Amino acid sequence: MKTTQELLLERKTRVNKAIALEKTDRTPLILMMDAFCAKHVGVKMADFCKNLKASNAVMLESAKRLGDFTGINAAFGAGTLFPIMFCAKAKLPGRELPDDALWQLDEREVMTIDDYDTIINKGWEPFLQDYLVNRLSYPLDEAMKELTEVPQLVKNFEDAGYLVYSPVVAITVNEYLSGGRSMPKFMRDLFKMPDKVEAVLDVIQEENNESLRQQIRATKASVVFLSPARGASEFFSPKLWERFVWKYLKGSIEVIIEEGAAADIHIDSNWGRDLEFFRSLPKGKCVFETDSSTDIYKVKEVLGGHMCIKGDVPAQKLALGTPDEVYDYCTRLIKDMGTGFILSSGCSIPPNAKVENVKAMIAAVTGNM
Amino acid sequence: MSKIDIAKAVNDLDEDLVIDGVKAQITEGVPAIEILAQLQEGMEGVGKLYEAGDYYLSELIMSAEVFSNAANLLGSALADSGNDKKIGTVILGTVKDDIHDIGKNIVSTILSCNGFKVVDVGVDVPIETFLAEIEKSKPQVVGLFCLLTTAFDAMKDTVAAIKASGASATVLVGGGPVDESVARWCAADGYCKNAYDAVEMSKKAV
Numbered sequence: 001m002k003t004t005q006e007l008l009l010e011r012k013t014r015v016n017k018a019i020a021l022e023k024t025d026r027t028p029l030i031l032m033m034d035a036f037c038a039k040h041v042g043v044k045m046a047d048f049c050k051n052l053k054a055s056n057a058v059m060l061e062s063a064k065r066l067g068d069f070t071g072i073n074a075a076f077g078a079g080t081l082f083p084i085m086f087c088a089k090a091k092l093p094g095r096e097l098p099d100d101a102l103w104q105l106d107e108r109e110v111m112t113i114d115d116y117d118t119i120i121n122k123g124w125e126p127f128l129q130d131y132l133v134n135r136l137s138y139p140l141d142e143a144m145k146e147l148t149e150v151p152q153l154v155k156n157f158e159d160a161g162y163l164v165y166s167p168v169v170a171i172t173v174n175e176y177l178s179g180g181r182s183m184p185k186f187m188r189d190l191f192k193m194p195d196k197v198e199a200v201l202d203v204i205q206e207e208n209n210e211s212l213r214q215q216i217r218a219t220k221a222s223v224v225f226l227s228p229a230r231g232a233s234e235f236f237s238p239k240l241w242e243r244f245v246w247k248y249l250k251g252s253i254e255v256i257i258e259e260g261a262a263a264d265i266h267i268d269s270n271w272g273r274d275l276e277f278f279r280s281l282p283k284g285k286c287v288f289e290t291d292s293s294t295d296i297y298k299v300k301e302v303l304g305g306h307m308c309i310k311g312d313v314p315a316q317k318l319a320l321g322t323p324d325e326v327y328d329y330c331t332r333l334i335k336d337m338g339t340g341f342i343l344s345s346g347c348s349i350p351p352n353a354k355v356e357n358v359k360a361m362i363a364a365v366t367g368n369m
Numbered sequence: 370m371s372k373i374d375i376a377k378a379v380n381d382l383d384e385d386l387v388i389d390g391v392k393a394q395i396t397e398g399v400p401a402i403e404i405l406a407q408l409q410e411g412m413e414g415v416g417k418l419y420e421a422g423d424y425y426l427s428e429l430i431m432s433a434e435v436f437s438n439a440a441n442l443l444g445s446a447l448a449d450s451g452n453d454k455k456i457g458t459v460i461l462g463t464v465k466d467d468i469h470d471i472g473k474n475i476v477s478t479i480l481s482c483n484g485f486k487v488v489d490v491g492v493d494v495p496i497e498t499f500l501a502e503i504e505k506s507k508p509q510v511v512g513l514f515c516l517l518t519t520a521f522d523a524m525k526d527t528v529a530a531i532k533a534s535g536a537s538a539t540v541l542v543g544g545g546p547v548d549e550s551v552a553r554w555c556a557a558d559g560y561c562k563n564a565y566d567a568v569e570m571s572k573k574a575v
Contacts (some may be wrong), residue, residue: 182475192384351519
C-alpha cells in the first residue's frame with residue numbers, strides 16, 4: 001500500500017512525463033470538476049459557493065469517493081471569482097439564482113468605449129479595481145483575502161495524494177474586454193477602432209504578464225492554466241485572430257515557459273483552422289486542452305509529438321451517455337492518442353454528469369471496469 | 370441614381386459606404402423598400418461568404434451592425450411603404466434555468482436581417498411563456514437555446530410541451546453543448562449549428 005506522498009509523487013511524475021512527451025506508467029487522468037462534486041456529494045450549490053474553503057472540502061470528498069485518478073484541475077470552485085476573470089457579473093446560487101442552480105456569467109455591456117481611454121491613460125490594475133468594486137459591486141477585498149488560503153487548499157488535495165494540476169489560473173487579455181464589453185460589442189470594436197483596442201490590450205498584457213511571472217514564482221507552479229476561450233478560430237477571421245488573439249496568447253505562453261512552467265492552453269470551441277500556429281511553440285512545454293469542439297484527431301495529426309494533448313470527453317456524453325459509451329470513447333482515445341496524452345473531460349465535467357460515467361473514465365485508465 | 374453599390378458595400382462590411390449609399394438613394398427618392406432589398410441582398414452575400422468559410426462570427430456581427438445602422442436611416446419611410454411583409458415568424462428563447470443569450474441574440478439578428486419576424490422571449494424562459502407566445506404569434510419556427518448541459522432537461526420538456534400543445538411550428542435547438550445527439554434526445558425537429566443553419570432551416574419550415 002503506497003502512502004499518499006508516494007502516490008502524489010507518482011502522479012506528478014506521470015503528468016510531467018506526459019507533458020514532456022515521454023512514456024508514462026499509465027495514461028494520466030485529470031478531472032476538471034467543481035459543480036459536479038457538489039451534486040456527487042449531495043451538497044447544494046449555494047453551500048458549495050459559500051467560499052473557496054467550502055468548495056475545496058466538497059471537491060476533496062468527491063475525489064476520495066471517486067478513487068484512483070491522477071489529479072484535479074483546480075483546488076476549488078471558481079464561480080465566485082468569475083467577475084475578476086471576465087469583467088462581468090456572475091449570478092450565484094442562493095443569491096440571484098435558486099439554491100441548487102449552477103452559477104452563470106451574466107454578460108452584458110458594462111465596460112464602455114470611454115473606458116478604453118482610461119485604461120490607456122491610467123493603467124489596467126487601477127481601472128480594474130475600480131471597475132470591479134464600483135461597476136460590478138464585487139467584494140474584491142473579501143475575494144483577495146480568500147485567495148490567500150489557496151496554498152492550503154492545494155495542500156489539502158496533496159495530503160490526500162492527489163495532484164492539483166494547474167494551481168495558477170490565467171486568462172488571455174482579449175477575455176477581459178470580451179466579457180466587459182460583451183462579445184458582440186467587442187467584435188464590433190475590432191472593426192471600428194482596431195488600433196485603440198490593440199493599444200488597450202497591450203497595456204493589459206504588459207501588466208498581466210508581470211503579475212503572471214510573480215504568481216508562478218510565488219507558487220512554484222509547474223503547470224499554468226491559460227484560457228483564451230472566446231478567442232477561438234471559429235469566431236474570428238484569420239487577420240483579426242492573429243492580431244487580437246494569437247499575438248497575446250503566444251506572449252503569455254512565452255512568459256509561462258520562461259518562468260519554467262508548462263502552459264496548459266484551455267482550448268474551448270473550434271480552433272482547427274489555426275493548429276499550425278501552435279507548432280511555433282517550444283516542443284514538450286505546452287498542453288493543448290481541448291473540449292471536443294476541435295477534432296482531437298486533427299490536433300494529434302498536427303501537434304502530436306510536439307505538444308501534449310489533454311481532453312476531450314464531451315460534456316453531453318458525460319450527461320446523457322452510458323458508462324459503456326464513455327468507457328469505449330476513453331479507451332479509444334488512450335489507444336489512438338498514445339504518448340503525450342492526458343485523459344480529461346472536454347472543459348468541466350457538467351454537474352449533471354452521471355457518476356457512473358465519471359467512474360468509467362477512471363476505469364479506462366486503471367483497466368478496472 | 371447613386372453609383373454606390375449598396376449590396377456590395379454591405380458584403381464588404383464597408384459601413385461608411387453603405388450609409389452614404391442609403392442617404393444618397395433616400396435623397397434621390399428611391400423607395401425605402403427598394404433600398405432595404407439592396408441591404409438584404411448584401412446580407413445574403415454575407416451569409417454565402419460565411420457558409421463558404423470566408424467570413425466568421427466576427428464578420429457576421431459587424432454585418433448585422435452595418436445592416437441595422439443603415440436600416441435605421443429608412444425609419445418611418447419603410448413603414449409608410451407598406452413593408453410589413455416577412456418571410457415568416459420565429460420565436461426564440463433560452464430555456465428555463467439558463468440565462469445565456471449571446472448565441473440567441475446573434476441568431477435573432479441574422480434571422481431579422483434575412484427577412485423573418487423574430488419574437489425574442491428572452492432567457493430562463495418557462496414552458497408556459499413559450500406556449501403563450503406560440504398561441505399569440507402563431508410562428509412557423511420555435512428556436513430553443515441553452516449553453517448549460519443542466520438545461521438539457523428543460524429543453525427536452527419544452528420541446529415535448531410544444532408538441533403536445535398541437536402547435537404546428539418546427540422546433541429547432543442550438544447552443545454551445547447542443548449537437549445532433551442532443552437534438553434527437555430532445556425529440557426536436559432539427560439542430561442548428563450556427564446562425565445560418567437557423568436561416569436555412571427556418572426558410573424550409575415556412
